[in-house]
Amino acid sequence: MNGYSIPKATLGRLPQYLQYLRGLPQSDGSTISATAIAKGLSLGEVQVRKDLAAVSGAGKPKIGYVTDDLIKNLENRLGCNQLTSAVLVGAGKLGRALLDYDGFEEYGVKIIAAFDCNEQVLQMGRTSKEILPINTLDTFCTEHDVRLGIITVGQGSAQQVCDQMLECGITAIWNFAPCGLKVPNGILLKQENLALSLAYLKNQLCN
């Protein structure tokens, strides 16, 4: 929290800027213009200028931003250095893939444990992170002050898991189950639907 507020839509784009800048070949003191960033990300230039101004002030005329400074400002604004803890429920293949993916920490999120009701999964855990029985979720979330939950169970039990997460004090949910979830006002919900993404691509291909 930097004492001023940024529109949600802008906030949603900041990780994308950060990812883009981190991916550039860099040398000390190198600079980049809002125009170049807009082009690299296929975004509108006006929007990029506005977004970056909210985070890093206006760039220098004809020069733009010092890349390293811009990266630091984005990281600070996104709280990349303050890890937010998340838990995951449903330690099947997708769940374990996410659990082992280390790219989340670069954006300030760490999945600290996974939960499952399937004893076989609990035993076969070959991941570096704990897979715990689902009935310990409440205690765990309280102890670790977890507010972010990831759902990777099947459609049949997603709403139940969601309700359970809310009871444990979780206020933001990332749902991979292919179904909508009902959450009260004030709870953040992001629906991830991989099948829809692929269907979209197929449609474009066939039409």
Place this chain on the structure above:
Amino acid sequence: MNGYSIPKATLGRLPQYLQYLRGLPQSDGSTISATAIAKGLSLGEVQVRKDLAAVSGAGKPKIGYVTDDLIKNLENRLGCNQLTSAVLVGAGKLGRALLDYDGFEEYGVKIIAAFDCNEQVLQMGRTSKEILPINTLDTFCTEHDVRLGIITVGQGSAQQVCDQMLECGITAIWNFAPCGLKVPNGILLKQENLALSLAYLKNQLCN
């Protein structure tokens, strides 16, 4: 192809309607209004009416659509009954999770094989689908007329895999590697960035 064209944005929403309708409790002859669908999906009513009209004509006044008919029309328009073959390169955890996920076929896409250059992965393949050496990609794609490719390798080799896919005749790419890809005009590219989704949720949570 039904002989008339639908705007791309509309096409992009059709799988979402289909998913919603399939998830409803149904009985023979049950009907649903555009208003109810709009509400269920948190979309604008005008947009929903327009989208559905493009696929299934106007609904009956005060009644709407016969749900089963609407589902059939959407399925036909989306070609759900004509499976499009896809291949996946990068049979790590995420790749194998996608490979085993059977929800894609409901939207008319079937991942028919995965490719990897890691011999260990090739041997440990406990999935029902083939994991083949990457140097056979070209022959395989030609033989099976594959035009859709999924990239689940790391950032370091994603562009190389992408180029290789294009050489094999693939024209639509779904990229999970956390980096942008360069593709020529006319090639469809959908970037999936799981870390950005999570970062977005975290930002909303902390601001």
